Amino acid sequence: MSLLTDTQGTPERVWSALSAVTAADGLLGRDDLQALLNPNFVRNGQEREPTDVAPKQAIGSTVSLGLITLENGSYRLGVEAASDYATFTDRVHARLCSIDADDADYLVLETYAWMLLEIDKRQSLLWTAQTAAAFANAAENDIGNPAGGDLRINGTKVPPWRRWIQVMDLAVNLPGDLGFHPTLTGRLSREIERMALPRDVEIPFADFLAAAARVMPYIDGGALQDVVLRKTGQKPDRRRISRLLSMGLRDLADAGRIDLVIRGDAANTFELAADDRSAASVLGIVLKGAAA
Numbered sequence: 001m002s003l004l005t006d007t008q009g010t011p012e013r014v015w016s017a018l019s020a021v022t023a024a025d026g027l028l029g030r031d032d033l034q035a036l037l038n039p040n041f042v043r044n045g046q047e048r049e050p051t052d053v054a055p056k057q058a059i060g061s062t063v064s065l066g067l068i069t070l071e072n073g074s075y076r077l078g079v080e081a082a083s084d085y086a087t088f089t090d091r092v093h094a095r096l097c098s099i100d101a102d103d104a105d106y107l108v109l110e111t112y113a114w115m116l117l118e119i120d121k122r123q124s125l126l127w128t129a130q131t132a133a134a135f136a137n138a139a140e141n142d143i144g145n146p147a148g149g150d151l152r153i154n155g156t157k158v159p160p161w162r163r164w165i166q167v168m169d170l171a172v173n174l175p176g177d178l179g180f181h182p183t184l185t186g187r188l189s190r191e192i193e194r195m196a197l198p199r200d201v202e203i204p205f206a207d208f209l210a211a212a213a214r215v216m217p218y219i220d221g222g223a224l225q226d227v228v229l230r231k232t233g234q235k236p237d238r239r240r241i242s243r244l245l246s247m248g249l250r251d252l253a254d255a256g257r258i259d260l261v262i263r264g265d266a267a268n269t270f271e272l273a274a275d276d277r278s279a280a281s282v283l284g285i286v287l288k289g290a291a292a
Helices: 011-023 030-037 053-064 085-098 106-122 132-143 158-167 185-194 205-215 223-232 243-254
Strands: 027-029 068-071 074-077 171-174 179-182 202-204 258-262 270-272 280-287
Touching (some): 011 027, 011 030, 027 030, 053 068, 106 132, 106 158, 106 179, 106 243, 158 179, 185 205, 185 243, 243 270
Antiparallel strands (some): 068 074, 270 280
């Protein structure tokens, strides 16, 4: 079971499975849960024979995420009940950030960490919306199975990977032919709300970056990014902020959520990736508003 092999275990179906067990006071029989996820109905006067593939994969993904566990033929809630969909997606993100390389779902955010670094190498985000096969081939070449054999990443896994990345607020689906578009703005905003850092005062940017990397380990300085750097033999410049993180920080500054303290003549500054406003040397940051 994993999020990328249970391809019909979509985020919406996993949320439904979690909600069903929650509504049953945290304990629901295996057959009952499967029936709720795929009820019978009549179409054009004919009774539909429900298939069990989609509900089984939805349940498999829910178990894989640790949201429910199977005990004596029944599914038990494995986490505190999520009151809404946003809380559910936060739980998914936190779970995927906490697991180790032995977990099948580790690949989800490891691939995101690889993509973030690859964006800087290619100096573009447009390639991330290329065909599933092309994206998988590039990722497998860098972070795949070094011993050969079964592929870690293939074209079949990319569509569910994109769905889960989007539901965690790490990408959006743009209209038309633009498609999948990675962004850190939404997730970064949500994590900043919970950071135990001072508000409305300037703090060193290095302190903020360290706090962000702990809860978003795929970004600059994060543990997952370090894994990818070792696999690909890259040596990072810790003073240069990645393109995707730079874009997210600028978005939040434009929205009035943070202030970036720019001091080009100071030591120990961090360089934001250049955009149409050019590069910027950041020394400090101000997080606005009370923490959640």
